[in-house]
């Protein structure tokens with residue numbers, strides 16, 4: 001069997017299958033039906049190495065069998081999940097004076113990496129107090145295409161801290177000009193966070209599929225996310241990844257859905 005991973009990286013479906021096999025064998029043992037290699041499309045890659053056992057038609061899970069829990073259709077649907085990377089930074093400033101009148105969220109143009117910043121303690125009663133230290137959370141911008149998200153991830157992980165810092169220095173000195181702010185004097189600390197798979201990217205066709213037209217009647221059809229998140233035995237798929245948008249309501253929606261799926265099993 002060719003090792004596709006060497007050329008293509010580990011696919012999302014492989015990762016999910018690996019997790020499922022681990023979860024299946026650990027928590028439900030052989031009660032989850034597993035599909036054997038023989039039933040899979042030839043292009044499918046596999047998450048584990050080594051012997052697959054002597055019976056390729058085994059349909060009950062065994063720890064020694066490298067079998068897949070996902071059907072080819074469900075694996076294909078999972079391949080439609082796109083996750084985008086994002087960089088964030090928490091920047092502690094000596095005094096809130098330069099930002100105290102800006103409101104919660106300030107967007108600006110022209111940065112190498114950054115798109116906006118929020119004032120971390122803005123929701124509290126202290127928001128109008130200029131004589132406090134505060135933290136500004138900066139969010140990275142990402143305008144890359146769906147296909148380019150993996151490259152963006154590599155760039156994110158290989159960009160030196162100093163490059164992000166230099167960009168912030170230039171940005172803050174520029175957008176806070178005339179507000180008695182100097183990055184080297186007023187920034188106390190900067191914490192950088194590189195989130196490789198930070199949020200689901202709701203590309204066209206992911207939240208909703210295009211409806212089909214049958215004899216002049218428009219019929220709605222489920223998009224791939226509905227197929228991807230089909231419950232398998234006692235395993236349910238939560239999280240924003242199989243919902244439509246990178247937002248808390250998607251995470252909450254996934255929680256409600258999976259609760260409904262597992263409650264009858266308790």
Ligand SMILES: Cc1cc2nc3c(=O)[nH]c(=O)nc-3n(C[C@H](O)[C@H](O)[C@H](O)COP(=O)(O)OP(=O)(O)OC[C@H]3O[C@@H](n4cnc5c(N)ncnc54)[C@H](O)[C@@H]3O)c2cc1C
Pocket residue numbers: 086088139195198199238239240241245246247248249250251254
């Ligand atoms: C920078 C940024 C800004 C955002 N801003 C907003 C906003 O303003 N408003 C909004 O509504 N949404 C926002 N979002 C999106 C929102 O945060 C997410 O949609 C939401 O947190 C997703 O929740 P979740 O439970 O699906 O996944 P997560 O919050 O990612 O939780 C998944 C958890 O699973 C854990 N985990 C992963 N693998 C394993 C494993 N193998 N074993 C055990 N645990 C594991 C992880 O550590 C994590 O704790 C933002 C996201 C980012 C990244």
